Amino acid sequence: MIRYAFGIDIGGTTVKIGLFKSNGELVEKWEIDTRKEGNGQYILGDVAQEIENKIKEKGITKNMVIGAGIGIPGPVSSDGTVLKCVNLGWGVFNVEERLGKMINIPVKAGNDANVAALGEMWQGGGNGHKNVVMVTIGTGIGGGIIINGNIVSGANGAGGEIGHIKVVKDEVEICGCGKTGCLEQYASATGIVKECKKVINNYESDSILRRYDELTAKDIFDAAKEGDKLANKLVEDLGEKLGHVFANISCVCDPEVFVIGGGVSKAGNILVNVIKKYFIKNTFHACENTEFKLAKLGNDAGIYGGVKLILNENISR
Structure with missing residues (x-):
């Protein structure tokens, strides 16, 4: 039946x-x-x-x-x-x-x-694996942790709140969660643009990014692909924060693969490669071969x- x-x-x-x-x-x-x-x-x-x-x-x-x-x-x-x-x-x-x-x-x-x-994990980017961490990078940053094929939700259902891992100690601006210095404040689509606006006026060289009235995260990645120095610096800074957080996560739950989804993941390999670079630099040696894949199910x-x-x-x- x-x-x-x-x-x-x-x-x-x-x-x-x-x-x-x-x-x-x-x-x-x-x-x-x-x-x-x-x-x-x-x-x-x-x-x-x-x-x-x-x-x-x-x-x-x-x-x-x-x-x-x-x-x-x-x-x-x-x-x-x-x-x-x-x-x-x-x-x-x-x-x-x-x-x-x-x-x-x-x-x-x-x-x-x-x-x-x-x-x-079942039918998308993590297919074939049972230990998967998914990170969705969009307006905010969400996450999900799967160990041995099962969700790790934690005692209060808050397992996988990757966007609220603290990455900047001295931040004064408050995150939507009420705390400060969360990953989401810098590495979400909103955060990427905000970080650009902080530095663009004092940036001494010319940049494609000055041409946009309503700048988006996509614009920054597109400019980086064209070799824009400011855009490349912003992407590097983003990759360093994400790579560092992913490295810390891997030391806790040692996934086989990180699956990256959300609107920002449409940037493709430029995003994956910069995250992986800083991940390998910071993670425990046993975790260095963790795979990185883009989400498939949208x-x-x-x-x-x-x-x-x-x-x-x-x-x-």
């Missing part, structure tokens, strides 16, 4: 949903709006309705569905309790129990970055990871 599973990725704007066969084959994917009004009280009900509708549409019975795995943009404890999710307006409650009662199939929940990392990583999450749960029962 063919068995199915649902992967769900709740974002601040849309909820991505995928119907999969248990072998990982994607049958169909679609999106719905994330209704955040009323402190997000309609979100799970909307998801439940979509799942019920799809089961009916496809002529699937509930006993053919292994379950649903769901990624949440916030900390999630091992029992499925969401520990406040500010972006959705959620407080503290058990999302597995609540959604499970609505759809009457097993539900497993995790932090969205961790779940996306699980997806990349925005679908979360739904793939959701399915793998519920498949792992099913195997462990």
Whole structure:
């Protein structure tokens, strides 16, 4: 009998949903709006309705569905309790129990970055490995740690918060998390541009970067590829911070591969190579051969990871 599973990725704007066969084959994917009004009280009900509708549409019975795995943009404890999710307006409650009662199939929940990392390990850039660290570099910096094929979420669901590793001791500007000196402040897409603006006015040589009214991280990488000295310096500084952090992470969990995703990863090899250079310089000798790969699943990583999450749960029962 063919068995199915649902992967769900709740974002601040849309909820991505995928119907999969248990072998990982994607049958169909679609999106719905994330209704955040009323402190997000309609979100799970909307998801439940979509799942019920799809089961009916496809002529699937509930006993053919292994379950649903769901990624949440916030900390999630091992029992499925969401520990406040500010972006959705959620407080503290058990999302597995609540959604499970609505759809009457097993539900497993995790932090969205961790779940996306699980997806990349299973069907993406980390395929073929069981020990993977994924780092997403976009507007912010997220991360997910997979050891022996399982998410490391930690005691408070905060495992993999790589963007909030402290990298600058004397920073006075406050990060979005409320602390100072976090990696996210310098190495996110926003942070890369901010670092450029700090130095560009005092930079003595000419630079392509002065031509842009609305500078982006992509502009900086493009200029570096053209040989712009300021852009290359900024990329080097970025690589040094990221490489140093990755080296520290490798000494703790010794992954087989780092998978780099998010919008900034589109810079490609120029980003990977500069990170790897400083990683090798700083890491423990036994970790020097750790692989670096770009993520492959893009925005679908979360739904793939959701399915793998519920498949792992099913195997462990």
